[in-house]
Amino acid sequence: MLELKYVEKSFGQSRPILHVRDLRIPSGEIVGVLGENGSGKTTLLKAIMGLGEVKYRDIAINGRPVQEQYDQLAFITEEGSYIPKLTPLQYADFLAAFYPRFDLVYYNKLLKFYELEPNKRIRTFSRGQKSKLEISAGMAKGAKYILMDEPFLGKDMFTRRDFLKLMIGNLKGDETILIVTHHLDEIETVIDRALIMSRGRIEADFYMDDLREQGKDLTAIMAEKAGYKPDRYKTVLE
Template identity: 60%
Template sequence: MIELKYVDKRYPTSNALLYVHGLTIRKGEIVGILGENGSGKTTLLKSIMGIGELQNGEITIEGKSVGEQYERMAFITEEGSFLPHLTPKKYAHFLAEFFPQFDLEYFNELLRRYELPTDRRIRTFSKGQKMKLEISAGLAKRADYFFMDEPFVGKDIFARRESLKLMMSGLKGDETLLITTHLIDEIENVIDRAVILFKGLIRQDLYIDDIREQGKSLADVMQEVRNTRPFYDH
C-alpha cells in the first residue's frame, strides 16, 4: 500500500507544484494518473519514487519510507534511466548488480520481442527504441511497484496497443501500477482507478466501475474536470 499525507512539492525555478492532502493506493491496483500537461502527473510519480525533496508531508510504502523499499520499485520514464554509453547487454548486467530480482532471461526475451539490438550502444537508438528498452529494463526488475511515466509517447495507435499488451502480459498479477498518460481511450479498459490532477491538485479519484455505473466514460470525467476550477484538494 502506498500512502501520501499532506504532500507538498514545489520547484523554486518554476510555477509547478503538487499538493496532496491524502491519497492511498492499495496493493495490486492499476491506477491511471491523468491530467493535462503541467498538472503534476510526473511530479507525483517522482515524489513517490523519492526523486527530489518534499517541502512537507510524508510518503510511505507498506508503512516504510520510500528509501527502504527502493529495490521493490521500478520507474519507467520517457526521459530514460538507462546509461547511454552502454549496450543493452552490458546495461542488463549493470542492473542485475543493483536489483537482486532482475530477470535477465525475461529482459532478453523482451528485447527480442521489441526487435532491439543487444550489442549497439544505447545512445545510437531512436527515441522509440529507447522507450522500448526502458520498458524492458523496468519490467525485468520484477518489481512489486511500477511507476510508468508516459510509456506510450510517440507510437502509432497499433504500436501503443501492442506495447500495452506486451507490458500487461509480463505481470504476475499482484503488482501495483501507476501509469501517467494522455491516451485515456487505450488504458480505460486496463486501469482499475483514475486519479485526475489539475494544477497540482487531485480533482477526481474514481474507480472505473463506478464511472461506468454512472453511464459515463473516462473521457466524460476528464472533460468535467477541464470545465471546473479547483478551490481545494479533496
C-alpha cells in the same frame, strides 16, 4: 499498500505545484494518473521516486519509508533512466545488481521482440529504440510498484497495443501500477482506478467500475474537471 501521507512541492511563497494528502493505493491496483499538461502528474511520480526537490515528502510502502526500499520500484519514463554508454546486455548486469528479482530471460525476450541489438551502445539507438529499451528494463525489474510516465509517447498505435498486452500478460496480480498518459481510450479498459489531477491536486479519485455503473465515461469526467468548454473555439471563428 502505497501511502502518500503528505507530499508538497512549491517555489517560494507561490501556490504549490503539487499538494497531495492521504492517498492510499492498495497492492494490485492499476491506476491511471490523468490530467492536462502541467497538472502535476509527472511531478507526482517523481516525488514518489525521490527525484527533484520536494518541500514535504511522507510516503510509505507497507508502513516503511519508500526511500528504504527503492528496489521495490521501477520508473519507466520518457526521459529515459538507462546509461547511454552501456550496451543493453551491460545495462542488464547493472540492473541485476540492484534489483534482486531482475528477470534476465524476460528482458532478453523483450529485446528480441522490439528488435533491439543487445551488444550495441544505447547512445547510438534512435529515440524510439531507447524508449523500447526503457520499457524492457522497467518491466523486467521484477518490481512490485511500477510507475510509468507517458510510456506511449512517440509510439504508433500497434506498439502501444503490444505494450499493453505484454504488460497485462506479465503481471502476477500483486503489482501496483501508476500510469501517466493522455491516451484515455487505450487505457480505459485496463485501469482499475483513475486519479484526475489539476493544478497539482487530485480533483477526482474513482474506480472505473463505479464510473461505468453511473453510465459515464472517462473523457467526460476529464473535460468536466479541466473546465473544458467544447464550443470555446468558436469565439475565434466569429
